[in-house]
Amino acid sequence: xxxxxxxxxxxxxxxxxxxxxxxxxQIALALHKAYPHINAKVNVLLQERILKKNIIxxxxxxxxxxxxxxxxxxxxxxxxxxxxxxxxxxSEIKKTIKQVIKEHTLQTIFAxxxxxxxxxxxxxxxxxxxxxxxxxxVQITMKHKDITVLYKPENYYSILKKTQT
Numbered sequence: 001x002x003x004x005x006x007x008x009x010x011x012x013x014x015x016x017x018x019x020x021x022x023x024x025x026q027i028a029l030a031l032h033k034a035y036p037h038i039n040a041k042v043n044v045l046l047q048e049r050i051l052k053k054n055i056i057x058x059x060x061x062x063x064x065x066x067x068x069x070x071x072x073x074x075x076x077x078x079x080x081x082x083x084x085x086x087x088x089x090x091s092e093i094k095k096t097i098k099q100v101i102k103e104h105t106l107q108t109i110f111a112x113x114x115x116x117x118x119x120x121x122x123x124x125x126x127x128x129x130x131x132x133x134x135x136x137x138v139q140i141t142m143k144h145k146d147i148t149v150l151y152k153p154e155n156y157y158s159i160l161k162k163t164q165t
């Protein structure tokens with residue numbers, strides 16, 4: 001399957017709602033697209049098992065299927081694009097990340113507007129990057145929608161994959 005621009009928009013939107021999911025109507029409204037168009041796109045993504053759904057009443061609540069490697073690959077591409085933009089605006093953080101990556105083995109690095117976090121099995125502390133556990137990463141993801149994955153997005157989504165049933 002080839003992921004096109006609208007598919008990317010849908011996946012990027014749902015990546016901000018990994019735990020609660022969204023109805024097709026919510027997706028259409030958020031993306032300012034016609035419902036029939038988004039419905040058709042979502043149905044293709046459901047057939048490809050990139051998304052999964054729960055039926056609640058008459059609504060289909062859609063979620064990312066993080067168990068599907070194609071989903072994680074597509075999200076990694078989206079996050080790489082977001083990271084490029086973020087790091088171009090924050091050159092100091094970019095230098096810090098390069099330094100930390102050279103010195104330590106990290107699973108992933110992600111940012112919120114006010115701070116940067118890393119997930120690692122090593123025990124070390126850094127002034128500018130907060131060290132969090134995998135469970136803390138999941139909690140942060142549940143609370144915040146404006147996360148940018150700066151390093152190894154495939155690992156970030158693999159960690160979240162373990163929380164899906």
